[in-house]
Amino acid sequence: MATILAVDDSASMRQMVSFTLKGAGYNVIEAEDGQKALEKAKVSSVDLVLTDVNMPVMDGIELVKNLRTLPDYKFTPILMLTTESAGDKKMEGKNAGATGWLVKPFNPEQLLATIKKVMG
Amino acid sequence: MSVDLSQFHQVFFEESYEGLDVMESALLNIDLSNIDEETINEIFRAAHSIKGGSGTFGFMEIAGFTHVVETLLDLIRSDQFVMEPDHVDLFLRSVDCIRTMINQLESGETCDMELADELKVVFELLLDGEKVSGVSSKTDVSSDGVHEENTGAQGWQIYFKPELDILRTGNDPVRMFRELSELGELSASAITNDIPAISGIDPEACYMAWNLTLWGDATEEQVNEVFEWVVDDSELSITPLLLGEESVEAQSEVEKLAERAATEESKSAPELVKETVSQEPSELQKATPPAAAKKSASNTPALKKEAKTESASIRVGTDKIDDLINMVGELVITQSMLSELGKDFSIENMPKLMEGLEQLGMHTRELQENVMRIRMLPISFAFSRFPRLVHDMSKNLNKKVELVLLGETTELDKTVMERIGDPLVHLVRNSLDHGLELPEKRLELGKDETGKITLNAFHQGGNIIIQIIDDGAGLNKERILSKAIENGLVTGNEHLTDEQINDLIFLPGFSTAESVTDISGRGVGMDVVRRNIQELNGSVEVESTEGEGSIFTIRLPLTLAILDGQLINVGEQVYIFPLVSIVESIQSHDQMIHRVSGGCDVLRLRNEYIPIIRLWEVFNVKPEYETVEDGLLVIVEGDNIKVAVLVDDLLAQQQVVIKSIRENYRTVNGVSGATILGDGTVSLILDISGLIKLAGVGRDSYKKINDSNDNEAA
Numbered sequence: 001m002a003t004i005l006a007v008d009d010s011a012s013m014r015q016m017v018s019f020t021l022k023g024a025g026y027n028v029i030e031a032e033d034g035q036k037a038l039e040k041a042k043v044s045s046v047d048l049v050l051t052d053v054n055m056p057v058m059d060g061i062e063l064v065k066n067l068r069t070l071p072d073y074k075f076t077p078i079l080m081l082t083t084e085s086a087g088d089k090k091m092e093g094k095n096a097g098a099t100g101w102l103v104k105p106f107n108p109e110q111l112l113a114t115i116k117k118v119m120g
Numbered sequence: 121m122s123v124d125l126s127q128f129h130q131v132f133f134e135e136s137y138e139g140l141d142v143m144e145s146a147l148l149n150i151d152l153s154n155i156d157e158e159t160i161n162e163i164f165r166a167a168h169s170i171k172g173g174s175g176t177f178g179f180m181e182i183a184g185f186t187h188v189v190e191t192l193l194d195l196i197r198s199d200q201f202v203m204e205p206d207h208v209d210l211f212l213r214s215v216d217c218i219r220t221m222i223n224q225l226e227s228g229e230t231c232d233m234e235l236a237d238e239l240k241v242v243f244e245l246l247l248d249g250e251k252v253s254g255v256s257s258k259t260d261v262s263s264d265g266v267h268e269e270n271t272g273a274q275g276w277q278i279y280f281k282p283e284l285d286i287l288r289t290g291n292d293p294v295r296m297f298r299e300l301s302e303l304g305e306l307s308a309s310a311i312t313n314d315i316p317a318i319s320g321i322d323p324e325a326c327y328m329a330w331n332l333t334l335w336g337d338a339t340e341e342q343v344n345e346v347f348e349w350v351v352d353d354s355e356l357s358i359t360p361l362l363l364g365e366e367s368v369e370a371q372s373e374v375e376k377l378a379e380r381a382a383t384e385e386s387k388s389a390p391e392l393v394k395e396t397v398s399q400e401p402s403e404l405q406k407a408t409p410p411a412a413a414k415k416s417a418s419n420t421p422a423l424k425k426e427a428k429t430e431s432a433s434i435r436v437g438t439d440k441i442d443d444l445i446n447m448v449g450e451l452v453i454t455q456s457m458l459s460e461l462g463k464d465f466s467i468e469n470m471p472k473l474m475e476g477l478e479q480l481g482m483h484t485r486e487l488q489e490n491v492m493r494i495r496m497l498p499i500s501f502a503f504s505r506f507p508r509l510v511h512d513m514s515k516n517l518n519k520k521v522e523l524v525l526l527g528e529t530t531e532l533d534k535t536v537m538e539r540i541g542d543p544l545v546h547l548v549r550n551s552l553d554h555g556l557e558l559p560e561k562r563l564e565l566g567k568d569e570t571g572k573i574t575l576n577a578f579h580q581g582g583n584i585i586i587q588i589i590d591d592g593a594g595l596n597k598e599r600i601l602s603k604a605i606e607n608g609l610v611t612g613n614e615h616l617t618d619e620q621i622n623d624l625i626f627l628p629g630f631s632t633a634e635s636v637t638d639i640s641g642r643g644v645g646m647d648v649v650r651r652n653i654q655e656l657n658g659s660v661e662v663e664s665t666e667g668e669g670s671i672f673t674i675r676l677p678l679t680l681a682i683l684d685g686q687l688i689n690v691g692e693q694v695y696i697f698p699l700v701s702i703v704e705s706i707q708s709h710d711q712m713i714h715r716v717s718g719g720c721d722v723l724r725l726r727n728e729y730i731p732i733i734r735l736w737e738v739f740n741v742k743p744e745y746e747t748v749e750d751g752l753l754v755i756v757e758g759d760n761i762k763v764a765v766l767v768d769d770l771l772a773q774q775q776v777v778i779k780s781i782r783e784n785y786r787t788v789n790g791v792s793g794a795t796i797l798g799d800g801t802v803s804l805i806l807d808i809s810g811l812i813k814l815a816g817v818g819r820d821s822y823k824k825i826n827d828s829n830d831n832e833a834a
Contacts, residue, residue, distance in 0.1 A: 009165075009169065015131055016176065019128075068288070075292075077291075083171065097288060107176070108125075
């Protein structure tokens with residue numbers, strides 16, 4: 001079963017994402033900022049990363065950059081949860097190596113549809 | 121699959137309150153002449169999270185309002201807007217506004233949008249001034265119209281040449297083709313011309329391009345969506361496939377694409393967000409439970425206040441829980457060891473048994489301490505409201521104040537924390553209002569123009585000490601004394617020490633403020649502060665130097681569940697005094713006892729007359745010693761009155777776990793609770809103020825005694 005690393009500093013968002021994904025049968029690992037996510041990514045095998053952009057300690061963009069330097073995460077799909085517009089943040093994320101994005105606010109159905117897009 | 125989003129609401133509310141607190145304190149800390157980037161980021165992040173969450177969970181009122189707040193913050197963050205003091209206040213009001221809205225949602229009411237709408241207008245004006253209009257242009261609608269026409273197509277001809285790096289972003293063309301194939305019948309042919317010689321191949325790069333034909337009634341939008349994440353870095357053309365036409369017009373389409381990408385990028389951030397926000401409501405509302413569902417806002421501010429269903433919860437660090445689990449583990453080991461020992465016990469095993477019991481005792485103690493720690497929160501929870509309070513109040517009073525918070529990590533029981541808030545607010549208000557002088561006056565006195573109020577918390581013994589320190593005028597002893605005489609609190613004949621005079625401000629019916637101000641003259645005096653603190657088994661004292669300032673010191677037990685008690689006995693009964701209430705214990709002599717007309721005996725101790733209460737009389741039990749001379753007198757203080765309580769003997773001092781009598785039986789005068797002693801017997805914990813009332817030696821008789829004795833002496 002595929003494992004998803006869900007990163008968001010907001011506990012409610014994390015719970016919502018995690019609950020939705022678990023309900024759809026995925027394994028979920030949660031982390032509350034980029035730094036913690038990176039640590040967890042190093043010690044677990046993750047098939048997909050979902051990360052918020054604005055976070056304390058280490059933001060989503062930095063997380064993507066760091067993940068891409070790890071051999072295990074070279075090709076892993078990384079989706080950003082973002083409220084930013086097409087411009088800056090999305091492109092910044094893309095340039096850092098993110099696969100794509102999901103625009104907040106989203107509902108559980110949209111989340112699953114997007115996940116399905118990359119996980120099949 | 122449908123997910124009930126309402127289950128996440130409580131968490132969202134809690135974290136939003138936290139976010140608002142963060143915003144508030146950051147706003148109060150902001151130094152406008154030198155704005156710290158991280159502070160603005162922090163504020164922005166909090167607003168951003170609230171907006172994101174409220175949008176997700178269907179609270180569109182909050183999302184809409186927070187959006188304008190966030191937009192302005194974003195401009196400030198990117199140096200496109202200069203923040204002025206007025207704006208700080210505007211943001212602070214917005215924080216209040218959002219807090220109120222969340223509060224209303226939490227209690228199941230409809231949001232009152234009046235203030236939000238008002239503030240929103242202000243924000244929009246500011247934003248307009250910065251040429252970032254809140255009015256969304258509708259350019260995209262027309263292009264949507266164009267797509268509509270194309271839906272009549274039989275399918276799509278797609279040319280897709282991804283950038284070399286596509287795989288390194290986690291995107292996989294195969295996945296996209298799979299997605300496309302779900303939209304219709306797909307045929308693909310790869311263009312491999314660009315693949316270099318094997319020696320020059322980078323295995324992680326993608327050198328291929330594809331010509332794809334998708335048959336079916338998929339819309340252009342659906343096709344575009346498949347390539348949404350890669351369109352900016354790839355060559356992509358999508359042309360409608362008309363009947364009989366299957367030509368590739370890739371080149372001419374490239375221009376059109378570039379154009380489209382350009383329009384998309386030029387849209388300002390707020391507009392796009394607004395779009396997404398306004399598109400969602402219908403779906404999100406479905407997921408919202410009826411309680412929070414949007415009714416026609418603002419005209420009915422929900423009359424019925426539903427009983428708040430929020431259950432008291434506490435956030436506990438996982439380290440604390442881990443400690444507990446560890447300790448319970450140890451306990452289980454000890455228990456199994458002891459039970460093993462008990463199976464076949466012989467006297468040779470005695471040392472082992474003793475060792476086991478000792479371990480059991482140690483683990484139990486540790487477990488108790490750690491369970492108590494769960495209820496402990498850093499006092500910053502109680503302190504956090506003060507920066508705002510001081511900020512607002514100093515503005516109202518035209519005083520300059522610097523607030524210093526010390527020892528914020530000092531931990532305190534949650535219940536104590538909740539109940540100490542109001543007394544603290546009162547004391548801080550009092551210091552600000554009556555303590556600190558106006559800036560001009562301070563300069564005149566040679567002090568710094570800016571007054572200083574310090575809140576300090578620290579542990580001392582088993583207590584927590586909270587101090588409110590100001591460098592203001594200090595207490596005016598003459599005025600206190602004359603006021604006390606005027607109000608009949610003292611006669612003026614007594615010789616009072618400075619401390620005793622200062623202490624007078626805690627007596628009921630005392631107030632020296634010449635005029636009742638908006639700030640602290642709310643009819644609540646220092647006596648209420650003291651009473652509230654005493655209800656928590658604590659005490660409050662004031663030290664003051666005229667012209668230099670005052671220090672209010674609050675002493676509180678760390679928890680309400682456990683009490684440091686002094687065990688005493690009367691006959692066969694064992695009672696417990698709270699240790700904090702005991703002043704001293706003495707063995708009396710004949711000369712010290714005075715019989716006063718009216719039947720009450722008093723003890724003369726160092727020029728003070730203290731009424732004597734015979735505990736056996738009050739509780740109607742049979743004592744060992746009926747007379748004062750034979751027993752012991754324990755001098756205790758409650759409600760500012762000292763009494764001497766006659767007991768048979770002092771026993772041990774120990775921590776006792778308080779069990780409520782009121783909850784299990786009913787209120788019993790003179791008794792604040794009960795506990796179970798080591799031998800299994802129940803012992804009552806004495807409530808000193810109740811005991812004084814019960815014995816009928818309240819303030820009136822106390823005064824009478826002192827008066828009559830003074831007269832006697834004179």
